[in-house]
Amino acid sequence: xxxxxxxxxNEKPEHPFTLQTMGGFMTNNxxxxxxxxxxxxxxxxxxxxxxxEQKLDxxxxxxxxxxxxxxxxxxxxxxxxxxVCTLHGRAPAIxxxxxxxxxxxxxxxxxxxxxxxxxxxxxxxxxCRRNLDCVVxxxxxxxxxxxxxxxxxxxxxxxxxxTTLGKVFERPMDGVKLxxxxxxxxxxxxxxxxxxxxxxxxKRAIKHAxxxxxxxxxxxxxxxxxxxxxxxxxxxxxxxxLIDWLKAHSVWNNQAKLLSEPELNDKFVLGEFKDDRxxxxxxxxxxxxxxxSMRS
Amino acid sequence: MPIMLTKKKRSxxxxxxxxxxxxxxxxxxxxxxxxxxxxxxxxAAYIPRVKEGKERSCILCQRCEFACPAWAIYLVDxxxxxxxxxxxxxxxxxxxxxxxx
Amino acid sequence: xxxxxxxxRFLPMGKQxxxxxxxxxxxxxxxxxxxFAGYPIxxxxxxxxxxxxxxxxxxxxxxxxxxxxxxxNAVLGASIAGAKAMTATSGPGTALMAETISMGASLxxxxxxxxxxxxxxxxxxxxxxxxxxxxxxxxSGNGEYEVIAYAxxxxxxxxxxxxxxxxxxxxxxxxxxxxxxxxxxxxHEPVVIAAADDVQxxxxxxxxxxxxxxxxxxxxxxxxxxMIPPAPVxxxxxxxxxxxxxxxxxxxxxxxxxxxxxxxxxxxxxxxxNVEKIARTQSYMIDDAEIIIIAYGLPARVSYRVxxxxxxxxxxxxxxxxxTLWPFPYEQVKQVLAEAKAVVVPEMNFGLMAGExxxxxxxxxxxxxxxxxxxxxxxxxxxxxIKKAAEVMA
Numbered sequence: 001x002x003x004x005x006x007x008x009x010n011e012k013p014e015h016p017f018t019l020q021t022m023g024g025f026m027t028n029n030x031x032x033x034x035x036x037x038x039x040x041x042x043x044x045x046x047x048x049x050x051x052x053e054q055k056l057d058x059x060x061x062x063x064x065x066x067x068x069x070x071x072x073x074x075x076x077x078x079x080x081x082x083x084v085c086t087l088h089g090r091a092p093a094i095x096x097x098x099x100x101x102x103x104x105x106x107x108x109x110x111x112x113x114x115x116x117x118x119x120x121x122x123x124x125x126x127x128c129r130r131n132l133d134c135v136v137x138x139x140x141x142x143x144x145x146x147x148x149x150x151x152x153x154x155x156x157x158x159x160x161x162x163t164t165l166g167k168v169f170e171r172p173m174d175g176v177k178l179x180x181x182x183x184x185x186x187x188x189x190x191x192x193x194x195x196x197x198x199x200x201x202x203k204r205a206i207k208h209a210x211x212x213x214x215x216x217x218x219x220x221x222x223x224x225x226x227x228x229x230x231x232x233x234x235x236x237x238x239x240x241x242l243i244d245w246l247k248a249h250s251v252w253n254n255q256a257k258l259l260s261e262p263e264l265n266d267k268f269v270l271g272e273f274k275d276d277r278x279x280x281x282x283x284x285x286x287x288x289x290x291x292x293s294m295r296s
Numbered sequence: 297m298p299i300m301l302t303k304k305k306r307s308x309x310x311x312x313x314x315x316x317x318x319x320x321x322x323x324x325x326x327x328x329x330x331x332x333x334x335x336x337x338x339x340a341a342y343i344p345r346v347k348e349g350k351e352r353s354c355i356l357c358q359r360c361e362f363a364c365p366a367w368a369i370y371l372v373d374x375x376x377x378x379x380x381x382x383x384x385x386x387x388x389x390x391x392x393x394x395x396x397x
Numbered sequence: 398x399x400x401x402x403x404x405x406r407f408l409p410m411g412k413q414x415x416x417x418x419x420x421x422x423x424x425x426x427x428x429x430x431x432x433f434a435g436y437p438i439x440x441x442x443x444x445x446x447x448x449x450x451x452x453x454x455x456x457x458x459x460x461x462x463x464x465x466x467x468x469x470n471a472v473l474g475a476s477i478a479g480a481k482a483m484t485a486t487s488g489p490g491t492a493l494m495a496e497t498i499s500m501g502a503s504l505x506x507x508x509x510x511x512x513x514x515x516x517x518x519x520x521x522x523x524x525x526x527x528x529x530x531x532x533x534x535x536x537s538g539n540g541e542y543e544v545i546a547y548a549x550x551x552x553x554x555x556x557x558x559x560x561x562x563x564x565x566x567x568x569x570x571x572x573x574x575x576x577x578x579x580x581x582x583x584x585h586e587p588v589v590i591a592a593a594d595d596v597q598x599x600x601x602x603x604x605x606x607x608x609x610x611x612x613x614x615x616x617x618x619x620x621x622x623x624m625i626p627p628a629p630v631x632x633x634x635x636x637x638x639x640x641x642x643x644x645x646x647x648x649x650x651x652x653x654x655x656x657x658x659x660x661x662x663x664x665x666x667x668x669x670x671n672v673e674k675i676a677r678t679q680s681y682m683i684d685d686a687e688i689i690i691i692a693y694g695l696p697a698r699v700s701y702r703v704x705x706x707x708x709x710x711x712x713x714x715x716x717x718x719x720x721t722l723w724p725f726p727y728e729q730v731k732q733v734l735a736e737a738k739a740v741v742v743p744e745m746n747f748g749l750m751a752g753e754x755x756x757x758x759x760x761x762x763x764x765x766x767x768x769x770x771x772x773x774x775x776x777x778x779x780x781x782x783i784k785k786a787a788e789v790m791a
Contacts, residue, residue, distance in 0.1 A: 008313035008338050015311070015367045022638060030367055036316025036341060041365030059632050062478075074639065082631055084477060085641035086470070087500055093467040097474025097482070100458040101432050102632050105478070123470075126463040193324070195362035221318065239318030239365070286458065293453035294405070 023075025037239025039192040039218025044076035066091040068112035069145040089120030092127035103283045113140040113154040128182035130282040141220035149223030179213040185276040186212035314368040317341030324363035327353040405454040407593035417582040418443035420552040424559030431457040431480035434471035439523040440579040441513035444485035465490035469497045479630040485511035499538030503642040507566035514578040525771035526578035528745040543668035546574040546722040548693040552586040564601040606635040615663040616647035677720035686715025687738040693719040696743040703779045730757040739786040743767035
């Protein structure tokens with residue numbers, strides 16, 4: 001994110017949210033460094049729509065952003081929002097500190113598959129275990145995009161990456177299953193090809209008191225797509241083909257119940273997996289402990 | 297010079313120079329209204345255009361708007377000479393669009 | 398925001414016998430501590446165990462995190478959100494925290510780390526003191542930045558210097574350390590607690606502004622002075638557009654490669670330009686001393702006795718004690734050693750700070766190291782070295 005901003009002449013009328021983003025505010029134009037076909041532009045649009053239309057208080061919803069390609073989403077986020085960029089993998093721990101220092105806040109964590117499930121796996125597990133009131137948006141593009149396409153903990157078997165000789169033979173991990181096992185109380189998975197459902201889940205997650213984890217499957221055209229082929233043998237180096245692959249490999253959770261294990265092997269299961277409103281939330285419980293301590 | 301589909305009170309607008317030529321809008325459209333053309337924009341990307349004979353097939357579903365990573369294609373209200381600071385698709389307009397569509 | 402319940406925050410005025418770690422924890426509370434995140438590690442575990450009940454009483458928050466990395470990140474997050482935050486650990490924990498300390502230095506976030514040093518490397522003898530972190534505290538994180546490190550030598554100083562450390566962290570917005578050790582942390586000594594009003598007057602509070610300051614990070618004003626503005630607080634209007642640990646201007650916007658030398662130099666200059674204000678030292682009988690002992694921490698305490706013993710034996714010895722290890726007072730040490738004939742540096746390590754002393758002393762006087770590993774010096778050991786130095790001089 002250097003100030004060398006490349007924008008092209010734009011036409012009227014402008015996209016509804018451009019001038020309300022940080023980059024649009026500074027340049028009166030759209031400013032994004034994402035590759036053509038990357039899902040983060042879509043996610044930014046949908047997040048802005050939810051943030052602005054729900055009129056979330058920017059001072060109470062800090063955005064805690066990890067390290068990855070999505071760190072470049074900063075110019076696309078609402079200009080009023082307060083954005084904290086963290087170190088690789090440490091966003092859940094920083095959000096814990098923020099939440100306990102100011103319990104009125106609800107941090108929204110932007111993290112990726114390598115950031116959250118790789119280096120930050122431990123912090124993610126304990127964040128879900130504590131059921132701290134925050135929203136985790138886990139962008140899963142099955143690759144380490146920012147550093148040039150290395151294999152991620154979520155890269156599926158049989159696909160290529162820059163750090164695998166041949167195809168990946170390690171088994172991938174499932175972020176939703178990890179979140180459920182660790183105790184997150186609202187868990188969902190969706191892709192960027194389902195925008196209205198994504199917005200619905202985001203709204204539910206923001207209203208939910210407890211740790212909400214939404215895993216968003218996004219395409220990485222430049223690395224995952226370009227290095228791999230789909231079932232027909234076509235290289236997935238363009239956005240449309242990769243989105244088709246994503247949709248072909250997704251199955252809704254009520255349909256997944258009818259499928260057998262081997263059929264589910266290489267598919268992502270979409271839908272809401274848990275919506276538990278009864279489990280007490282960490283900061284609220286700690287407030288009670290604090291009040292009792294102060295009185296005695 | 298945006299592509300315009302005049303349809304009831306709303307139109308489809310493409311910011312030609314913002315498009316990155318990814319083709320997600322083409323895939324997202326339920327009626328197959330769009331296709332990638334041979335026209336190159338200032339980013340040297342092939343931009344989409346409306347297919348021959350599909351001009352009246354757009355149902356204003358906004359799927360292309362939600363699929364575009366570059367915020368280049370979106371629905372606008374009828375008059376294109378509006379002040380760019382006015383947001384085109386506020387939720388009020390969306391509700392109205394649902395009634396008219 | 399964590400509201401301070403000041404009724405219970407301050408201990409009653411008077412004298413109490415306290416353990417070192419407890420004195421440090423109480424000093425932190427007196428200094429305004431609002432948030433503690435830690436991980437148990439010998440020999441610092443008493444600090445979180447004491448604060449688990451004291452912090453909620455004062456309206457603060459305590460959390461035991463899953464490891465030291467999470468602890469220091471939670472401390473950073475809490476400090477960003479406006480709380481005065483601290484963690485307590487030992488050598489292995491400080492090693493784990495390195496990356497985050499570097500981020501804290503880059504974004505000028507105030508926080509305090511209590512390093513109750515133990516023997517190393519590796520796991521080491523966990524209950525043995527070993528001042529092996531005196532360089533780690535300054536150089537562990539990547540990148541170049543300055544830190545402030547205090548080296549107390551008694552429980553009273555653990556209480557008082559911790560309050561100073563919080564003030565220094567708020568004023569200079571850099572990582573601040575309290576370098577204790579396994580012996581000092583478990584020493585039980587009487588500590589004089591000042592009246593609550595006196596303490597509160599000394600404390601530098603975090604500023605919560607209701608408007609956005611144009612400058613949020615260290616900058617140079619028109620006269621060329623380095624100015625450190627109040628720390629931006631998340632949740633208030635005073636928060637930068639970009640909050641990313643890349644070299645940035647005073648508004649937080651990252652800069653190009655050809656521009657970053659200036660803001661990065663401010664991270665160093667804001668401390669090195671203020672060495673006279675930050676560095677604290679103590680002198681004992683150095684006016685006419687020929688052999689000067691330079692020491693810090695518990696060996697300094699022994700050295701007071703050694704100076705007396707040496708004077709009785711007819712040797713003109715003196716002690717120059719470093720109360721702050723970093724920033725190192727090179728100019729002051731140079732002046733103190735200007736007329737000296739030898740310098741003796743007893744340390745509970747193989748001679749780490751002796752290297753810094755060597756940089757400041759005259760080339761023609763000898764420097765004698767007195768290393769002691771995993772134990773504290775006996776006065777006789779240091780006296781023997783002084784006697785040897787005196788013989789060589791004669």
